[in-house]
Amino acid sequence: MRIQVRRTGGFAGIERHAEVDTSGRPDAHEWQALAEKALAAGRGVRPIGVPDGFSYEITVDGKTVYAADPRLTEEQRKLISRVLKEGA
Amino acid sequence: MTTNGGFEPVFCTVVPPHVLDKLARNDDPALSGPAQRTLMRDSELRGRRRVTTEFGLAAAPTAKAPSEQPLRTIYDAEHKTDLPGTKVRAEGTDPGQDATVNRAYSGLGATFELYLKAYQRHSIDGDGLPLDATVHFDENYNNAFWNGEQMVFGDGDGEIFLDFTIPIDVIGHELTHGVTQHTANLTYYGQPGALNESMSDVFGSLIKxxxxxxxxxxxxxxxxxxxxxxxxxxxxxxxxxEPGSAYDDDVLGKDPQPATMDDYVRTGRDNGGVHINSGIPNHAFFLAATALGGYAWEKAGQIWYDVLTGGELSDRAFFTDFAKLTAAAAKARFGEGGEELQAVEKAWEQVGVQIL
Incomplete structure (x- = not known):
């Protein structure tokens, strides 16, 4: 499973992007479960969000959903921060 | 939460506007009061002018004058994401051990002060809105934002960003998003979104x-x-x-802001480049303010404030719409032959925004 996260907006307006390929990882199952929940709670169109709030694109195996601060589910927040931290 | 969240309907919003209009003129204050307040809330999206002139609300004897003092409350999210978090400092209490809490408290006070002293505006909504802020939001959170009701600050990750309460203009920037929400309510996308961002940078800088x-x-x-x-x-x-010159870094990249319309950036990201193209109206303000000299909040700031709150600025305004209104406001406040009008017109011309 290929999980990509793109974060745009924010006070600084600086974009960040990272991805994680779960194949061959010992914790692949955990990533997949998290990604599926994050995806299920995502939106099909980019929400406008709040002024200076971060806006996110989460892409899992080619399927993209959108989310924005401060309205993220627990799973979305966890997935986003893990991918941006551990991903390349 | 949408950008215009935080409005509690005073009267059920399904009441048609013409009915509200009639109620607002009723002799019985029990009927006219709530209707006037509902109209006022609605009109805040476009500015207060119509309601205040038609119903004389500004001079209504029943209206209690809002306080000359801010009403601040600081909350601590304790590195979680639930808002508002735990209350850690109330208005009028002494500073505590947490410098972040103290900076947020002072910054809210400084913002309240500028709006009151320079523009006679009582808080964010012009009606004494309590100022709430949450600090220590999430872990290593590289951002600060206005959620429609309150401010939220991250601590930064310490590698790229430090604590977001450090610059006072960041605090002023976020609170000005609240002022914009309660006045012109510029749509947070594309050119109106870049104007929304620019209002926050302009008044954030003026607060500093x-x-x-x-x-x-x-x-x-x-x-x-x-x-x-x-x-x-x-x-x-x-x-x-000098938009575009703020940073140039291996990790962050280069400051993407344009200074003029020649370099306007078309993009779908960042809500259509709201933090990018804001460089153009930002630079126009800088040019007008420095041409006029003295304290920037007195002339250029007053003109910009008049446009933001005057009721003529559309929530879908483009740069040129805004620019034309600043020329009109300069004329209305300082006279047709004044240096103010000249400075404003020249500033927009220099950044390539047509006003004629």
Whole structure:
């Protein structure tokens, strides 16, 4: 499973992007479960969000959903921060 | 939460406007009061002018004058994401051990002060709105935002960004999003979104200048000075004086802001480049303010404030719409033959925004 996260907006307006390929990882199952929940709670169109709030694109195996601060589910927040931290 | 969240309907919003209009004129205050307040709430999206002139609300004897003092409350999210978090400092209490809490408290006070002293505006909504802020939001959170009701600050990750309460202009920037929400309510996308961002940078910078007692010539015109970690190559996040020059770093990349319409950036990201193209109206303000000299909040700031709150600015305004209104406001407040009108017209011309 290929999980990509793109974060745009924010006070600084600086974009960040990272991805994680779960194949061959010992914790692949955990990533997949998290990604599926994050995806299920995502939106099909980019929400406008709040002024200076971060806006996110989460892409899992080619399927993209959108989310924005401060309205993220627990799973979305966890997935986003893990991918941006551990991903390349 | 949408950008215009935080409005509690005073009267059920399914009441048709013509009915509200009739109720608002009723002799019985029990009927006219709530209807007038509902109309006022609605009209805040476009400005207060119509309601105040038609119903004389500004002079209504029943209206209690809002306080000359802010009503601040600081909350601590304790590195979680639930808002508002635990209350840690109330209005009028002494500073505590947490410098972040103290900075947020002071910054809210400085913002309240500029709006009241320079523009006779009572808080964010013009009606004494309590000022709430949450600090220590999430872990290593590299952002600050206005959620429609309150401010939220992250601590930064310490590698790229430091604590978001450090620059006072960042605090002023976020609160000004609240002022915009309660006045012109500029749509947070594309050119109106870039104007929304620019309003926050303009008044954020003015709050810093007012606090430091700086003239336009003395000000640094930077947004977010002191926010970047020492290892980052940059002086701030944005420069109103020289958009595009704030940072140039291996990790952050280069400041993408244009100064003129020739370099306007078309993009779908960042809500259509709201933090990018704001460089153009930001630079126009800088040019007008420095041409006029003295304290920037007195003339250029007053003109910009008149447009933001005057009721004529559409929530879908483009740069040219805004620019035309600043010329009209300069004329209305300072006269047709004044240096103010000339400075404003020249500033827009220099950044390539047509006003004629």
């Amino acid at each position: 200048q007012y606090t430091l007692g700086q003239t336009a010539a003395e000000a640094d015109w930077l947004i977010g000075a002191g926010l970047l970690a020492p290892s980052v190559s940059g002086k701030a996040l944005r420069s109103m004086k």
